[in-house]
Amino acid sequence: EAGVAQSPRYKIIEKRQSVAFWCNPISGHATLYWYQQILGQGPKLLIQFQNNGVVDDSQLPKDRFSAERLKGVDSTLKIQPAKLEDSAVYLCASSSLLGLAGGPYEGTGELFFGEGSRLTVL
């Protein structure tokens, strides 16, 4: 089974420029996540999609970050304009869970991560 695909693997830009990351989740996975991982820290959830709808974007800096998941499959995360503090690894993950925690479709909690897109902002 193919894993979560992400591109590009590495990107170096100057501050105030824009950048876009792409993610293709595991086939059939309804839930897609974008996490930001700054060096020395754990992954921080930016946005979570259930099919093509957003279910959590509470930590997404909406003045500069945007994300979409057209047709409930692939997703793109965009940063415009980038700041120095955006330097991080952007991890996309997917899971097959369908519903609310504690509900009839609660899963095991396993997220499958892609290899990440490493962004350096100069």
Added chain:
Amino acid sequence: RKEVEQDPGPFNVPEGATVAFNCTYSNSASQSFFWYRQDCRKEPKLLMSVYSSGNEDGRFTAQLNRASQYISLLIRDSKLSDSATYLCVVKPSGGYNKLIFGAGTRLAVHP
């Protein structure tokens, strides 16, 4: 207070040693708990779930203390290949399988 707190380490241990990591969480209503492993410059991968009754998978034992809001991971007979960062992960109640990650504890096993 952070939602999930871990000792960052690093823990430097010799092969064969037993090492334990601790994790505390702030939301008493949290439902599910996990340990993920992250190798250097790699993506996180699920190591094991943490059950209320405690659970064991080979050399790894996970325990949960809901009263103290505390999770632990014990690794026995450490191997060089166990060197990695161990992430404590908590799923709050409600919501769509949102997972909160701790900052991780780094383990280095040496010969």
